Amino acid sequence: MAATLGLPPGVLNDTAVVSFNDPEALEHALSAGDVACFIVEPVMENIGLCLPADGYLQAVREITRRYGTLLLFDEVKTGITASWHGAAARYGVVPDLLAVGKSIGGGLPLGAFGGSEECMDAITTGKVLHVGTFNGNPLCMAAARAVLEEICTPEETARVIERNGRFVADCQALLAARDMPAHAVQCGAKGCVTWSDAPVRNYRDYLATDFDLAFAQWIWGVNRGVLLPPGLDEQWLLSVAHTEADIARALEVLSGFLDALEDPSRVEEL
């Protein structure tokens, strides 16, 4: 089904959707050998945080190679937030093509892509035209250089990811202590509370999570100065600028929310 108006039938006919974390479905979709490219987020980040099951990305790599299909990792949301070399390095799988954006621009609008020599040669030899108003925009390029060389260095990135690991673990401890139908998930410097007992393995699992509780947690935070992303399908990103005090405050606010869920008569006091 089309996600939006404006998609001509040709585009829809040329596109097949396969469920995440389902190598058999991928194999079925590619088995005729007529699919040019499989585009996938290595960690799905528009449904909270949906992690790849053990071995899934390795299976994806093997299946795409077997059927002559290019593998493109959409790392627009993962990128350096997953590890300094992206989710590809985190999971040890090398795609043919990779798209990044958001975090590498340090707040400026920037997207980039790269890939194997064979793929990129299509552009460098001029067979594929790649021109655009904002290509190589000097301001954004300078920002990306500053982010990668001076701010989110490999050491700083590792430090923030380690700190986020403690934050996510502390969130999980709060949820477990109150036996909440929720769990905390981490991917690198990102994290979220998912309002279901079971981990989210694909979009259908995500739809079965409790959106009312997710919304209540969000608005509770907004009213207390903790601004998680407004889309319930998003996740937090711990940045290099966040402090231990910020984390302590976020934990305090989550704890208050869980107290209020357990005993609504305490809402005023919390």
Ligand SMILES: Cc1ncc(COP(=O)(O)O)c(C=O)c1O
């Ligand atoms: C996973 C993912 N890929 C790609 C995009 C779109 O990226 P761009 O705005 O650079 O086209 C988005 C949206 O922001 C996204 O969430």
